[in-house]
Amino acid sequence: MMCFMGRMKGGLVFHPSCSPGISIVSPLLNPPKISRADLLHYLYEHAAKARCVSLVGVNNIGKSWLLRDFRRPEVRDRVRPDLTRGIHIFYIDCNRMLEVSEQAFYELILRVLMQHLSEEDAALRARIAAAYDQLIDPPSKIHIPLSFNQAITALVESRSSQAVLVFDEFDSAFRALDGRVFLNLRALKDRYGDALSYVTATHRRLIHLRMGEDVDDFIELFGANVRYVTPMSDADARELILACGQEMEATFDEVDITFLLAQSGGHPVLLELACRKLAQITGLRQRTVSEDQLIHREVRDLLRRDPGVIAECQKLWRDLTDQEQAALESMFSPEHTATPEAVDELRRKGILIGEDDAPQVFAALFEDFLVRHMVGRRAPRKGVRVDVESGLVTVDGRSVDNLTRLEFRLLLLLYGRMNKICDKYSIVESVWGEEYVDEVYDSAIEKLVSRLRKKIEPDPANPRYIITVRGRGYKLVG
Numbered sequence: 479m480m481c482f483m484g485r486m487k488g489g490l491v492f493h494p495s496c497s498p499g500i501s502i503v504s505p506l507l508n509p510p511k512i513s514r515a516d517l518l519h520y521l522y523e524h525a526a527k528a529r530c531v532s533l534v535g536v537n538n539i540g541k542s543w544l545l546r547d548f549r550r551p552e553v554r555d556r557v558r559p560d561l562t563r564g565i566h567i568f569y570i571d572c573n574r575m576l577e578v579s580e581q582a583f584y585e586l587i588l589r590v591l592m593q594h595l596s597e598e599d600a601a602l603r604a605r606i607a608a609a610y611d612q613l614i615d616p617p618s619k620i621h622i623p624l625s626f627n628q629a630i631t632a633l634v635e636s637r638s639s640q641a642v643l644v645f646d647e648f649d650s651a652f653r654a655l656d657g658r659v660f661l662n663l664r665a666l667k668d669r670y671g672d673a674l675s676y677v678t679a680t681h682r683r684l685i686h687l688r689m690g691e692d693v694d695d696f697i698e699l700f701g702a703n704v705r706y707v708t709p710m711s712d713a714d715a716r717e718l719i720l721a722c723g724q725e726m727e728a729t730f731d732e733v734d735i736t737f738l739l740a741q742s743g744g745h746p747v748l749l750e751l752a753c754r755k756l757a758q759i760t761g762l763r764q765r766t767v768s769e770d771q772l773i774h775r776e777v778r779d780l781l782r783r784d785p786g787v788i789a790e791c792q793k794l795w796r797d798l799t800d801q802e803q804a805a806l807e808s809m810f811s812p813e814h815t816a817t818p819e820a821v822d823e824l825r826r827k828g829i830l831i832g833e834d835d836a837p838q839v840f841a842a843l844f845e846d847f848l849v850r851h852m853v854g855r856r857a858p859r860k861g862v863r864v865d866v867e868s869g870l871v872t873v874d875g876r877s878v879d880n881l882t883r884l885e886f887r888l889l890l891l892l893y894g895r896m897n898k899i900c901d902k903y904s905i906v907e908s909v910w911g912e913e914y915v916d917e918v919y920d921s922a923i924e925k926l927v928s929r930l931r932k933k934i935e936p937d938p939a940n941p942r943y944i945i946t947v948r949g950r951g952y953k954l955v956g
Contacts, residue, residue, distance in 0.1 A: 513711045514544060515557065521548050521677065522558040524703060525565050525642050528672040532700040533679040535707030536827055537793035537883075538747045541679040544707065545569055545644050548677075564639030568594055572651040576917060580656050584613055584626035587643065591633060605632040623662050630666055634673040644677040649687060650882075652680065657692020664695045679707075681797040708828030709744030709840055718749055728757035733767075737774045741781060743831075743841025745794075751786050752777070752843070782846055791847035792869030796883060798829070803879070806830075806839070810852045861956050862934060862943050864893045873934045873943075884909055885930045892944065892954035901951040927952060 521544075524531050535541050547553045549567040570590050575582045588610045595603045606629045613625035633641050645651070652660075667674055676699065680687060683704060684697045710718065719738055723730045730738070734756060742749035756777050781787050795803065802824055805816035821837065824830040832838040839845035851870055863872045871878040871889065881889065887909040891900055906918045909926070927946075931938040945953050 512708065513714055514540065514547075517544055517705065517707065518548060518553065518557050520705060522554060522561060522565075525567070525640070525675060525677075526558070526561055528640055528675045529703055530667070530676045530699040530701075531678075531703045531705060532684055533677065533705050533707055534681070534683050534827070535679075536681055536797045536829065538745070538790060539707050539709065539828075540746050541707050542571075542646050543746075545646050545677070545679055549644065565642060566639050567642045567644060569644045569646065571646050573647045574917070575651065576919075577922065578650060578654045580659050581613065581616075581622050583651060583655055583659060584622060585610070588613060588626065588629050591629065599636075602632060602636045605629070605636070623658070627662070627666065630670075630674070634670045640673055640675065642675050642677060644679075646679045648678045649680045649682070652678070652684060652687050652693075657690065660693045660696035664699060667699055682799065686799060706826045706828070708826075709742075710746060710749070711744065712739065715739055715742070715744045715749055718746065719753055722750060722753035723757065726754065726757040728753075728760055730756070730760075731770075733770050734760070734774075737777075741778065741842045743839075743844065744828075745790070745841055745844075747790050748787060748841060748843055751784060751790070752781055755780050755784065778842075781843055787843055788847070788869070791844050792886070793883065794829075794844060795847070795851070795869055796881070796886065799823075800879070802829075806848055807852060809837070809839070810849060862889075862893065862954060864890060871934075874936075878934055881930070881933060884926055885933065888926055888930055889934070889954075892952065896954055896956050899947050899951045899953045905951065 521531060533541050533545070546569060549569045554561065554565070568587075568590050570587055572583075572586070575586050588606055591606050592603055592610065595606070609625045609629035609632070613622055613629075616622050616625065630641075663676065667676070678684065678700070684693075684700065689697075709715075715738075716735060719730055719735055722728075730753070738749060738752050738756065741752045756773070759773055759777060798806070799820070801817055801820040805820040805824060806829070808816040821830065825837075829840055829844075830837040831840050839848065847869075850865075860874055864870070869886075871881060871886070888905065891905065891908045902920060902923055903915065905923055906915050910918050927944060928938070931941050931944055935941050935943060943954055945955055947953060
């Protein structure tokens with residue numbers, strides 16, 4: 479089974495062709511590096527049965543690309559042409575919430591519904607728009623969930639097809655939103671049954687993100703339907719290498735492909751970065767075996783210092799739990815121990831591969847990052863220090879390991895401009911992304927700075943390192 483990987487602005491898009499007769503394996507016994515076509519087939523099969531699915535995978539492993547393809551009707555027609563029942567899939571990027579609140583979460587969902595309903599659904603769009611207007615300007619707080627529920631009711635009752643709400647980048651929302659949101663989502667699923675289902679995409683399993691009476695019933699919806707998105711299969715990775723070579727007008731022979739697979743382990747972003755670095759040196763010309771060895775050694779050294787590779791490895795590291803990090807560290811230091819549960823979870827995520835008695839890190843680049851990370855921890859220094867290569871953050875020699883992605887991006891920006899002012903525009907552009915410049919308010923920046931101070935300042939109320947420059951921005955002082 480093959481996946482054709484085409485190029486589109488903003489990333490890769492998988493165009494699968496897949497037999498409808500494929501078997502689905504137990505999600506917690508997920509075979510390593512399952513193909514993207516198989517994952518899409520799994521999603522469509524469960525959507526057809528109105529089953530909720532939880533996708534789990536480390537950062538940039540391809541969950542978002544997969545879910546965007548899942549939403550596309552032409553992909554569904556190719557993967558599951560046998561599906562006769564209408565399924566309407568709504569892709570919701572939770573990073574686009576204006577703030578982390580019940581109202582903002584519901585507002586985003588209704589905004590997506592209105593954007594993706596066709597012109598033929600004018601009456602339905604009008605009903606949802608009316609609910610949306612009441613939601614953003616409610617007479618009272620109770621009207622926020624009521625307005626949302628009215629919109630969902632209109633959606634499922636006005637058509638004979640099924641609605642699938644896909645919640646991508648769901649980690650922060652699931653951790654922070656009021657538990658009543660998830661009780662409400664569960665109640666809607668119970669009420670509408672086969673007409674409504676959910677798909678979530680997170681870096682960790684939902685039960686590892688949050689537990690409690692207010693979310694347990696929501697987690698229960700997913701049951702055994704937890705699916706791990708691992709690094710790409712060799713077949714998928716080879717397709718990506720071919721696409722990169724064609725785009726960059728470079729020739730990759732079998733020796734090159736073996737090298738690229740070993741360095742990246744099939745991680746999409748690491749693989750593309752490795753392809754680009756190799757293409758810059760090789761071009762189209764044919765090479766001898768000795769030239770290959772010299773070039774691969776040079777590329778490997780360049781990749782170790784490449785900012786994109788370092789940033790990607792940092793994301794992988796921060797996505798892991800403390801127990802999973804300790805399990806990886808135990809491979810390089812006797813000071814750390816690994817629990818069987820952590821090792822099993824690393825295998826499910828595709829971070830560890832190989833035999834049970836001799837596990838290996840899935841990618842040479844990530845293994846090299848881990849080695850440098852361990853070395854960096856042995857050399858504490860005063861003040862705030864960020865090892866850009868390993869991602870290690872220390873304050874007066876004390877390791878700070880609990881930074882979120884946004885907090886780390888902010889610290890990295892300030893650290894790179896030590897003793898210089900970073901204005902709010904540059905903070906939004908570097909931390910959230912240029913496309914969010916008009917969507918992130920000053921209050922969101924202030925809250926992010928406050929959270930970062932709580933983790934690195936000895937006295938957050940009287941900051942020593944992150945200084946506010948009134949009317950201009952913030953700076954990190956050494």
